[in-house]
Amino acid sequence: MDFELTQTQRVIQETAAQFVKQELAPVAAELDRTKDREKLKGLLKQLAKLGFMGINVDRKYGGTGAGSVAFSLAMTELGRGCASTTVTTSVTNMVAEVIQVVGTDQLRDKYIPPLCSGEFAAGGFALTEAAAGSDPAAMRMSAVLDGDHWVLNGNKIFISSAEFAGVFVVWAVTDKEARKGKGISCFLVEPSFPGFRVGKEEKKLGQLASPTNEVIFDNCRVPKENLLGVLNDGFRIAAAELAGGRVGIGSMALGIGLAAMDFARDVVKERMSVAATGVNRQGIQGLIADNYTRLAGARLALLRAAFLKDQKQYYATEASMAKVYATEAANRACHDAMTILGDYGYTYGCPVERFYRDVRVTSIYEGTSEIQRLIIARELLR
């Protein structure tokens, strides 16, 4: 048992913290208000240059090769600054990783370096459909082989970064007759492929600077070699890769929760030194103690899941536990930070107002809390 970070992990954590302080935090409120795409893409490019787009990706593909623990630490630090930028970074890392894990050498060489270098503004992860959310195996999108191409038809929804992603991992049914989940395959799709179209943008509660769109595949022709992984093995790939993504989202949520509590605590510290007596501080002290305790536990759970992943051990259940716990602890932290701040916390201009909106989706996307609980229970009842 050793909770000490390695030199590399510390450097990555500190670099992320520095980036937040100098670049991200100062513009986060503006990004949220204006949804300025160019500014967001500029930040993503800077992050790519610093090595944050392939933290757990081999150096030979332009990644940082620093492992999952470092990835978790980075997402937490970035999450403190701007959730929109962080979620884009997390998803891009996940896309690069899935290509590295299941892609052919050709696909790796072609798509990972531009994801890591920032040549691609981001990566896209297209799994969800209108009738296939928590139950992705119910998807209807189809892929039919036609000569040298797969022809994809269907619609994906809630796709982060669809507007500017350089490559998408897309899931489609390749064997309609197979048992549920056994006939799904995975493809790499470039936005320039004929028949690919980005649809309407969603209007959302939070993470406003990160665009979320529908993506339409209308006889979209994908070269045969862009099949990612083994034919009809796509559902397993999704399940396996989402576990890593969950560590990213949980870690980002932790960062949002910590930022909210830090902000509230600093205000309290300032005010309390002048005003309240020991006794009437206790209500607020309790909120602060409870939230930081939960967030401390969340951090350890996330790092443990990441550690197991780095050790090439089974970690899906631990990732689910870490995600459900961290995202719910972070939601609670944002809620309680607003409680502590009162009306001030509820107004535009106070970052806690943004954190409160930004944090909500973390317990929804990449598997809702409810799905995490089912995954955990399934493992317990094995």
Added chain:
Amino acid sequence: MDFELTEEQQLVRASVREFCEKYVEPIADAVDQEPRFPSENLKKLAEQDWLGIPYPEEYGGAGADYLTHIIAIEELSRACASTGFIVEVNTSLACFPLYKFGSEEQKKKYLAPLCKGEMLGAFALTEAGAGANIAPGITTAVSDGSEYVLNGTKAFVANAPIAGVFIVVAATDKAKGREGLSAFIVPAGTPGISTGEPLPKLGFRGALTSEVILKDCRIPKENLLGQEGEGSAIAGITLDGCRIGIAAQALGIAEAALVESVRYSKERVQFDKPICSFQAIQWMLANMATEVEVSRHLTYHAAWCYDQGLPYHKEAAMAKLMASETAVQQTDRAVQIHGGIGTVKGQKVERLYRDAKITEICEGTSEVMRTAIADSLMH
């Protein structure tokens, strides 16, 4: 970053678990219900060197780290929280201040027999009027020639009825409040010290707790532990360590509740299927497992800080707050999953439900933990 336990820690866990299956679990119900002190197992625990795990071998300890002790307490408490508590009090409340503040002579004379299990120790701090706040205590120690004379009554002293030695905190200078408290070593049998009847309790029933009465109890000056005026500091750091142990107890209790709930929900059939196939039950199980996991990380992390010589006041408080509240909530869920049978004597969850509660109270209540955590964070 490495979440793997050392080979020694894994070995101790496996050995304690095996020991518990063989000796502790079979009598745990009787220990709780009669209730009775599990003396036969204390002897065996001593033979295994598990009563003073984190202290050097020269003082009779096992020379291992604190995390190893914490793992042993977790495992013991999974089987029988009373047994876990008896060991925890001996190791963390009685041995620790002797090890940390005792003179070489005091360590040889008292620490060694406590580690070896030749006798058990107790820590007498709380009074009727001095619980969460120890300052208003009225027990006094007055210097008289080569002796101190102790007078007062201590409350809720764990292990008191069977203790061979007591660490007693008493005021040497009443006017100074906390700063006027000092710690003393008082062997059982010293004229003037006596213990009350064991208190009938909700949980931890096999661990004996009573008053300690000091009436003109004279002890030699050399039985002062540390310096005069250090009593509050000694109590503070001793309780910090013990909080990690109580967190480990809570963790063990919650783990046992999870194990029982998984087992029962698979066996119990209603509406033609095992109740574990219902989402309402699955969610309870998932929450239990998740909170147990988080509690374990906080507890081990606090123990690791202790072993590394890092500050652990806040970490211990966080671990205890989280683990004890998890234990109380999750043993409640475990009873719920069991339904009516969960409230019947002889069902392990019925005992776990009662045993969990004191972990939110002893060695500092949850409210005291929150104050400690907030103070550290606002500093």
